[in-house]
Amino acid sequence: MSIDLHGKAALGNAVHFDTTVQEKxxxxxxxxxFAIRIINCLNRIVKARSISQRRTFVKEVKSLRLDI
Structure with missing residues (x-):
């Protein structure tokens, strides 16, 4: 048993598409x-384990945020 959804109107020569696009x-x-996330995550891990660091890259994070 064949079901024809659109009847004879589907057999026309023209096809209409809706190409509506919404910006998000x-x-x-x-x-x-990603660098900021990695630096912050590693600094939290080091602080939680009480490991001493020579450099925390805090200044680099500030400059990266300004660049973004």
Whole structure:
């Protein structure tokens, strides 16, 4: 048994497409965003384990945030 959803109207020569596109405000991560996350995560891990660091890269995080 065959079901024809659109009847004879589907056999026409013209095809209409709806190509409506909606913009979305999706911030895609950049390399500097990943660097900030990694630095902050590692600093938290080091602080939780009471490990001394020579350098925490806090100044670099500040400059990366300004660049973003």
């Amino acid at each position: 405000n999706i911030p895609y991560p950049t390399d500097s965003m």
